[in-house]
Amino acid sequence: MASTWVPDVSPDTPFSLANIPFGIVSSSADPAPHAAIAIGIHVLDLKALSSHATFHDVFPALKNHPGIFSKPTLNEFAALGRPVHREIRKTIQDLLSSETSRPEALKDNAELREKALLSQRNVKMHLPMNIGDYTDFYAGFHHAYSVGALFRGPQKALQPNYTHLPVGYHGRASSIVVSGTPIKRPVGQIIIDPTAEPKQPTTAPSRRLDIELELGCFISTPNEMGSSIKVTDAEDHIFGYVILNDWSARDIQTWEYIPLGPFNGKNFATTISPWVVLADALDPFRTKCLDNWTPLQPYLNENKKESIFDIELQVDLITPQGDATTISTTSSKYLMWSFPQMIAHHSLGGCPMRTGDILGTGTISGPTPNEKGSLLELSEGGKKDVMLYGMDVRRFLKDGDTVVMRGICGKPGEKVGFGDCVGRILAATPVQ
Structure with a gap:
């Protein structure tokens, strides 16, 4: 797998060039949920990328699907089928590669990079799909x-x-x-x-x-x-x-x-x-x-x-005091x-x-x-x-506990992961 020109992409990131996972984000600059991919500590805003004049030349499979990355879910993109997903993923990998065949499309376009390459800290994640069943x-x-x-x-x-x-x-x-x-x-x-x-x-x-x-x-x-x-x-x-x-x-x-x-x-x-x-x-x-x-x-x-897949899975439990323990x-x-x-x-x-x-x-x-x-x-x-940690114990979850699940596979520089799956337990609504 080639390296990426995107800055600060650690070999330990689950969002390497070998991954390119899709999600739905919003930001202060664009509060409407829309599509993005993760790369290192950044996201590539696909709505911003698709606004560029050459987008459909770079992504010909999407020529008949204008605004597909402006949608609030990934359903329309998912419905295009696996051959299209494969082509789009490979094209994004090429755009982000240090040896990209289309440097003018993003790498050497400072104005577009400024709009499309954002810090993950500056975006909010949303449910990626409209889930019917x-x-x-x-x-x-x-x-x-x-x-x-x-x-x-x-x-x-x-x-x-x-x-x-x-x-x-x-x-x-x-x-x-x-x-x-x-x-x-x-x-x-x-x-x-x-x-x-x-x-x-x-x-x-x-x-x-x-x-x-x-x-x-x-x-x-x-x-x-x-x-x-x-x-x-x-x-x-x-x-x-x-x-x-x-x-x-x-x-x-x-x-x-x-x-x-x-x-x-x-x-x-x-x-x-x-x-x-x-x-x-x-x-x-x-x-x-x-x-x-x-x-x-x-x-x-x-x-x-x-x-099936051999994905390394981990579960951490964080107590209300902030102490974290890997329990599985x-x-x-x-x-x-x-x-x-x-x-x-x-x-x-x-x-x-x-x-x-x-x-x-x-x-x-x-x-x-x-x-x-x-x-x-x-x-x-x-x-x-x-x-x-700290001699605390659990048999089941207490209010204030946070559970963090992770999945990752691959070697350094080529790791594939999902991002953290996190939930914190709040007290129940009083029984009426």
Whole structure:
């Protein structure tokens, strides 16, 4: 990968020239949300870039899409499909390369650089997509096994269907927020005394507020209702990826989930990282799914052996006092099901996937104690303290706690990352 002429691009930045993630920003100079990409500590304002007279000569694929980077979301760009995304990303890489073939387009144009190359500190990040639907899967094998073992014992940890299909449920898209948005502790029905019979719930703030470390996938191009997406074609329907924290109120979830699954225990908030890493940027980091010992139905059989990614994932917990502790380090390689398999299964019955829909992997955990992607696992169901810096402890989240999730892959100078996925817990609204 060539170097960039953009100043102050550290070898350790997750926004190297090898990345070029897309997001939606606003600034004091232009408060209307619009498209940008991240490079080092800067953003390249694509709306400002597209205002230049030579823009359509540099980006011929966008000639019939005027103002596409002035939109408040990336949906219209995503809907153009992966070949266009690939061409635009490569062109931006060329414009930002030290050896660019078009220096006059940006590198040597001081006036345009002044307008288009901004500090990340001077922009506000917004939700990158207009999200119509959200589906959360359960593809993390080690999480599924360890949580199942907590409640059903090791012999019955996995449900009989787990290795036959990617288990999922429909989540709530309206409560998906961009990194940095505060998260209010939810209120719901909970059981105070689990030993009492009959069970008697009370309505109160959740006492077992948790995190779920996930990878999210945005859909680019749709399928028609009544049709399905082949697993071998599913890659063409993927726009890009984000880090996703599906906040979970375990006590609300425990009481409500039988027989239809999660509801208020999940629908109050989901946080995503601000930058969408395009599918092509993660191609070098492909790896094989965890072995599945069950023969699959033909529609789930992939031709590719390497259909998931080896992304280094990290979760930090920052207390109200400002003390930070890394509570988990794991990898996205610990998935049994790939996104193409999730898409193929999701659309099998004719469900129409739409541009901007997001799929979550479910919690990603590894096999060792320090690789767990939820406090439910780290605390062994709330029975064990998770040690924090300064002799503080947690079993679940307290008001004022901040959770920071990160994902990164690649070597220095060529790192690919998503930006921080951050949420701070606020006190619940008093029960009326």
